[in-house]
Amino acid sequence: MFAKRLFEKAIHSPSQGDAQHDNSVWKDLDLRVYVHYGVPSTASILAFDPIQRLLAIGTLDGRIKVIGGDGIEGLFVSPRQVPIKHLEFLRNQGILVSISNDNYIQVWNLESRSLASCLQWESNVTAFSVIAGSNFIYVGDEHGLLSVLKCDAESGELCQLPYHIPATSISKVLEISFPDDHHPIVGVLHQPCLSGDRVLIAYECGLLILWDVSKGRILFTGGGKDLCLKDGSFSSAFKKDNLSEDTSGYYLGEKEISALCWASCDGSIAAVGYVDGDILFWKTSSSSVDKAPGANLPSSDVVRLRLSSEERRLPVIVLQWFPTKKSHNYNGLLFAYGGDQIGADEVLTVLNLEWSSGAETLRCIGRVDLTLAGSFADMILLPSVGAGGNLSVDLLLLTCPGQLHFFDDSYLSTLMSQHERKPSVSALEFPTVIPARNPLLTSARLYKLPECSSKDLSKISAVAKPVTSVNGISDWPLTGGVPCQISNIEESVIGRVYIAGYQDGSVRMWDATHPILSSIFTLEGQVQGIQVAGLTAAVSSLDLCVFTLNLAVGNESGLVLIYNLKSGTTDKNFHFITDYRHEVHPLLSEAACQCKAVFSLFSSPVQVLQFVNHASKLAVGFQSGQVAVLDMGPLSVLFCSDCSCGSLSPVISIYWRSSGNIDNTLKSQKIAEVNMPMDRIDESVFVLTKDAKILIIAGGTGNRISSRPLLLKKKSTPIAMYVIDDNISVSSELSTKDTSSRKDATTEGTVAKDLHETAHLKSAKDACSAGRLLDSLLLLCYEDSLRLYSTKSVIQGNHKTSRKVKHAKPCCWTSTLRKDGKVRGLVVLYQTGDLEIRSLPDLALVKVSSLMAILRWKFQANMDKMMASDGSQIALANGCELALISLEDGEDDLRLLHQES
Known part of the structure; x- marks a missing residue:
């Protein structure tokens, strides 16, 4: 019996030469994402390059999806499986910068589709902004420190510049004290003015600072406790849904900032959203520059806007503004998420705002509440210049799980002109190259x-x-x-x-x-x-x-x-x-x-x-x-x-x-x-x-x-x-x-x-x-x-x-692999999402991987029914995503995204 088993073992075991041959056959085995289409279900944040017209989508699992035109889509997979909390392009440079929840700043090269550099920040990053048209980046942290980074456009390497604005310096100049050592920066906005060296800094405690970088001094402060506010007004068609016409004084007190954006073309007005649901418009124009630091502004320089008359309202999470007329500095559309009464349907509010001459009085002449088909994740505006130099803007709205809703400029204009608070029409479906859910x-x-x-x-x-x-x-x-x-x-x-x-x-x-x-x-x-x-x-x-x-x-x-x-x-x-x-x-x-x-x-x-x-x-x-x-x-x-x-x-x-x-x-x-x-x-x-x-x-x-x-x-x-x-x-x-x-x-x-x-x-x-x-x-x-x-x-x-x-x-799917025109291996997928590649005919284990490692996917029921292979690639679908995994390093690898000249 022993001799028989030994004989059988000798027959079934490959010789040393065969083993070496098998090693050479599989030496170029490389499981990687060759094609990826669709929006990941874990999508959570958006970024847009208005020059190269590229959209980036960050996820909760460390992936970044980049979408261009004509079916061009790419997927970046971070080595760190951590949510992405900040995401921005270096415009027209083929560079994308992301920050993960564990405060790793990663620079992605779109041309090479690779991670160019990675820098771990020592403290918790709470604010992040790329200066438009440059390689400079503002980084604000939980301790109130504002730092400046420079990104090399060629190598993608990050360099921290010796320039800092600590919160302690601000408190000394203003002769104020922060509540405690925890005074995070929640927003950083580069002011779009001719000088190009001013930055608006928003602290969580409610303090606003306009800082002149070249002169190293404060030009504007906002957020005093004794500030007297004046409410904005609404046209008669919208009074019943908004504020009363009472414009009596309102004292600010301590208000936590939760959102921030410019509300004018030159950066003279900032819109600030608060945790209590208020939206305040602050004038940062020259009239306030000459005032002593820390002095309170008159009520004419601050206007409050409330989206609901209820006392208990949702925090204002997102604010974005777009000018409706190129010739007018102030009039525009304000997009806001939050600020409505607690328990109300989730909506994205679009307000058509009009300022009087000199920006003294604010009027809302139109409002539309876009009902969301899912939980809100993020939104982004896609600006463009049409015929005759007219400005137009499209809206992309991201909801969970991974659903993109598109509203073009004409669509938004039609909604605003109908004077309906909640229109019955829905958003246009974001197109997919290969549909996986609609139809199924x-x-x-x-x-x-x-x-x-x-x-x-x-x-x-x-x-x-x-x-x-x-x-x-x-x-x-x-x-x-x-x-x-x-x-x-x-x-x-x-x-x-x-x-x-x-x-x-x-x-x-x-x-x-x-x-x-x-x-x-x-x-x-x-x-x-x-x-x-x-x-x-x-x-x-x-x-x-x-x-x-x-x-x-x-x-x-x-x-x-x-x-x-x-x-x-x-x-x-x-x-x-x-x-x-x-x-x-x-x-x-x-x-x-x-x-x-x-x-x-x-x-x-x-x-x-x-x-x-x-x-x-x-x-x-x-x-x-x-x-x-x-x-x-x-x-x-x-x-x-x-x-x-x-x-x-x-x-x-x-x-x-x-x-x-x-x-x-x-x-x-x-x-x-x-x-x-x-x-x-x-x-x-x-x-x-x-x-x-x-x-x-x-x-x-x-x-x-x-x-x-x-x-x-x-x-x-x-x-x-x-x-x-x-x-x-x-x-x-x-x-x-x-x-x-x-x-x-x-x-x-x-x-x-x-x-x-x-x-x-x-x-x-x-x-x-x-x-x-x-x-x-x-x-x-x-x-x-x-x-x-x-x-x-x-x-x-x-x-x-x-x-x-x-x-x-448990195994759920298999497929044979071909090398040099012959069946050489077997791919095995398990219900855990693990992948194995075994050689044939000896069934020896060659490689181990997983859907999580390659795509950050978890195995879903019936996923195996939508899988296919031609012997060198595997096609598989998950929700709205479809991917082709290449099994060989020698597959054609065309660049999906190139830097435009």
Whole structure:
């Protein structure tokens, strides 16, 4: 017994040379995010570069999403999984600066898509501001210290300048004392004046300071306890919803500042939001500069605005202002979150403010409350200059979880002109390159294309109608980013496609050759002029023959739709096939990408689709355990077989292999049954059902090759099945040379003839095909283990495993990996989000990672159903996000975002 085990170990253990070969095969393995689309659900903060027109979105898990125009999106993943609390661009310099909750200041280079530098701040950063048009940054901390940093635009390195404004110096000059040692700076604003050397500093305790950096002195102070205020007024249309007209004196007292923004073009008026819900407008103009430090301002220099007459109100969290007229310094729109009564619906308030001559009196001439579809996270204004130099502004509103709502300038103007406090209309949906929630993604596949099909699909993509606007918006505000130019656009071909099926029955295809995905077409799940029940049911399975460009779509109603993506076919008929009739209808259009056939055989949802023999046949597995094989030449049903043995267990996997003549193998089995088929078997179909049974049936008749299904003794949940021959390359297995030089068939008869000739050319390989099948390995992936069998022993009824790996945690998804055209490895995803890569056929562990480490994702229910792989990349979706993970360091890596010159 010991000798036998030692012998088996010697057989299954790779030699030293093989181990070295495996190491060289996987030396360039690199799991990284190659493509990322969508807004993370943990999005919490926004930033915008008005020159390069780029949007940045910070998250609670340390990621930063950058969005430009024309499908350009990038993802930065911080090594620190900590929320980002401050985020700003260095305008037009290709630099993004973020500050995490643990006070690490990180500088990101957009061109290289990398972290350029990182600096840990010793104290808690409470305020942060980049001086517009420069490389200088103000940093305020919890102790009231204002510091200045300089960022090198070339290297991204941060340098702390020897310039500080401590709170103690301010208190000495003003002859005041702060309540305690904890007097954080809550806001820093660079004043937009000609001198460019003034900064407004807001302390949490309510003190405002306008500081002249070059002269080192205070120009303005605000926040005295004995200040007498005057209330602003509202036009008659808004009195009932706002303040009364009582403008009697109001004494400020101690008020904590919670928000800050300029409310004039030159920085002469500042709008300040407070924890008690008040908004105060402070005049910081020259009239107050000459006053002695610490002197109180008259009531005409401070105006209070209240969004609700209730005593208990929400803190004002966000304030932003935009001028409505370029020629007027003061009039503008004020955007405010907070300040409403406690318990009211969450809204973003937009006020149209008008100042009298000399900014003596404030009037609100319009108000709109935008109801939020979710909890407020952040907002940002996207300014632009239109025709004739007119100013316009768009609004981006971020709500949880990761929802972006867009209001363009004309939309906001219409709302303001309607004089409705709470309009019933909703925001425009922020466009997504690849939708995952609206409509809901239900199935996906990823394919590499051979050269012949690449050119055909490129022709279809070239004639597709370009999208001229996003959701009807003619001037989309995000236009930044410059993708690397492909050497020859005319000769560029589509080498990889991503196909997605949706709950509404539609199917969409994208060119995924490069990191910037582009749409090829959308199939709406309907046949023009013909009514077929169930066409709009959710897509449950997809398969594409990469040689013939035939696309099969299965849905929850049990329908199988067949599309021919090539143009120029002369078959102008649509075929509707059921188990008892075959209808033929003329098509009303000759366009490409039309549905040419629908099969309706069972009412059970389609689980598996697999084209075989260059799309001459299609194998279909149903949730009821049935398997149907369809003939794509005459568009007919070859056979249907119950592979669940009456248990109605869903089909999980189908694997179809040419087997040549394996009669001798079957006849020599000791367990051969009387009813075993003895006729010639050229193709074998391996069927795995959810109850962990494997049946092998003849591909031509549907008869069982082995009457006794493989069934594990211990009940286990199957995930996938693969037939692996380590000596078979992709090119030889799929016989690409047999069809790559063939031209499109012009008739259905020509198609059938070509397929017959192809099969005849392959007949010479049948003998070795049988040998390859019998020498191959059958890999079964279960929730709790990986099990490797000899295919020959399985056919003969021997259920003994040749290798087994037990999982320490539940597995939910697997896929094979290809290196140099051969199946070399296996990707295993666990329900914990952990990823493993194992080599084949020895199942040795090569690499360990996780969705959290790569994408900061937690595994979600049904995530495995939206995963796909082409052998070198993995596509997966999570909420509104979709990502492609590259498994090789050698993948094309075009820069997604370039600095504009």
